[in-house]
Amino acid sequence: LAFAVTLSVVAQFDHSHFVVLYFLPVIAGAFRLPPLQLGGLLLLICSATFLEVFLEASRGRTVAALEYYENTIVCLSYITVAIIVKQIVDQVEERERALELSMQELKSTQSKLLEEERLAAVGRLAAGLAHEIRNPIALIAGHLSMHQERVAKDLATLLSTEISRLETLTTDFLSYARSTPPHKEQSELRPTLEYVAALVRPHAERANVALSVEVKQDIAFAFDSHQIQQALLNLVLNAIQASRSNSVVNLCARALGNDVEIEVENSGEVISDGQLKQLFEPFSSTKTGGTGLGLAISRSIARAHGGDLRLRKNTNNMVSFVVTLPLSKD
Structure with missing residues (x-):
């Protein structure tokens, strides 16, 4: 930019064509600068373009109105080129981001x-x-x-x-x-939760743990009731074993958008960082005497239904797992 300004100023021709060099910083700025800074650069270049006319007038030469018009056209050309180049750069960057995201998804899938x-x-x-x-x-x-x-x-x-x-x-x-594929049938979710609660209630009473079942609304969708019972049975039994005496295990379900969330909460101790790394790995157990397959089986069932199992809360006196299932009808 400084080089182009210098040539335009020192040129003694009536019409200096060195202003064409201003296109170089315009194109470079469109590639590198954010919109606000690019606008500042264009303002500076347009000012330098008119500076040549003002300097010629200061030398005693009469400047026709046509020259101001021509310089205005030149400045509009700078702005047009900057806009076009900026749009091309934005499109290229957007495609690069999309490609990078696709590569990340591909690596994750692999x-x-x-x-x-x-x-x-x-x-x-x-x-x-x-x-x-x-x-x-x-x-x-x-x-x-x-x-x-x-x-x-x-x-x-x-x-x-x-x-x-x-x-x-x-x-x-x-x-x-x-890991047989689920045999989905349109069913109410509440009876499944109540059946699981009835199965584990004797275990809860022996451990002096209360059991609460809450379904926010009537929820009906296509799922394999036997497999979901097995997945929830693993989670609730784990919750009872991890709970302190005189505490409560909560089993609740709610519909959120296109999904169903089934949450199992207990007041057990926080799961350590070392255990978290292998929490859903087969044969990895957080309790003595466990097979280490309960959580792996539950997550496998959830994923076979198109959902997932994840740890939502992990603090002292509050640990919860959430099974997410799609609200599909088939």
Whole structure:
């Protein structure tokens, strides 16, 4: 810009054509500057364009009105070029942002596919393992119940406890590994929540924990009631086990836009950062004796319905998980 101004001023021609050099800073500014600063640059360049005419008038030469008109046309040309270049730059930047977003989504999708492939392989292995373990467990349990009087009482109790634990483990293995597609039917959500509450209420009473069920409004949509019962059963049992004595576990549902939110709240301790990193990973448990498959199974069910499971609150005296499901009719 300074170079163009200098040439225009020192030129002794009646009509200096060095003002064409002003297009260079105009184009560069349109590429680099935000709109407000670009406007300031155009004002400066237009002022410099008319400066040449004023200097010629100061030299004693008569300046015709046509020259002011010509300089005005030149300034309008600067502005037009700046607008066109700025629009082109904005379009290019918008496409770059869209491309970058698409690349990020592609990477995320690729990561999910790799994770799902890995988990599918683990699931197939788990299914085979669970099947092989389950049969001998059933045989041991049957013989133990038949001959329990002949076995020492303590040993019988120990064997029964361990068999029960292994049965739970293999059942969870199979539930996670099979992950059958949901059989959706148009149903009311309230009976499902009340059924889950009825199942876990004895566990809650033994733990001295109250259970509250709240459905904000009548909600009916297409879902697999058996799978949703299983997902919520895992969450509510976890909430009861994590709750302090004389506390309340809340199971509530509400419709929000095109989704349904089912939230399970408890007054347990905060989940540590180390546990958060592997919270939904298979075989990762936050409690002693857990199989580490409950949350993974619940999230798998939610995602199979087109929704998700996430941790919403994680503070002292307030931990909550939310199952989000789409309000679809098929």
